[in-house]
Amino acid sequence: MIDRYEGSFFGRxxxxxxxxxxxxxxxxxxxxxxxxxxxxxxxxxxDLFGGNVDTVCLEVGFGGGEHLLHRARTEPHTGFIGVEPFVGSMAKVVTSLLEEQLANVRLYDDDAVNVLDWLPEASIDLAYQLYPDPWPKKRHWKRRFINSQNLDRYARVIKPGSEFRFASDIDTYIDWTLRHCRDHPAFDWTARTASDWKTPWVGWPGTRYEAKAVREGRVGRYLTFRRV
Incomplete structure (x- = not known):
């Protein structure tokens, strides 16, 4: 197992x-x-996309790529930066991009912290982190990507008024994320009713991790935070 406390990538x-x-x-x-x-x-x-896009989104940890590829297909004028260190997942997405000739995706196959530190300030129109590894054992919670340092990183690169979206089926990680974002001055939870966090976003394609959660009796939660 790889441990990078300075970065935030843990695992194979x-x-x-x-x-x-x-x-x-x-x-x-x-x-x-x-x-x-x-x-x-x-x-x-x-300019990363040859000037053919109007906005730029970031997805940290795209897993099987279902969400990233769906959005790239349905939003050709949005540029997507997808980060995923797992080689099999990256190979699947590279294959799909070439077969479908999708030109609006750029990739990074290592620690997302490197990308967040490289991106210009206030340069991202929307950021996603969907069904990340929850590290469910309490002694491993410090490995969760959502922490005050990484929220600082997100806050630096997301444009004011734009959104950070987070989804998980693990109650402790939902509570963890709510607490950390509540305590961070740059983020405001936008939910006003229960349906706001129980209902996926418009155009949501689902992911393999969400499908696994449903099969195992867990329910996904969908949190939206505005960069203030």
């Missing part, structure tokens, strides 16, 4: 071996799609 990066085709795509195509954090970021993130 590799599962089953990739097929030769996906190995080749990761070697030959991922560098073209990936963010180059060794270079300075553009002043306008839309």
């Amino acid at each position: 990066r590799k599962g089953k071996p990739l097929s030769p085709r996906r190995e080749a795509l990761m070697k030959n195509e991922l560098p073209r799609l990936a963010l180059d954090l060794s270079a300075a970021p553009p002043e306008d993130l839309r």
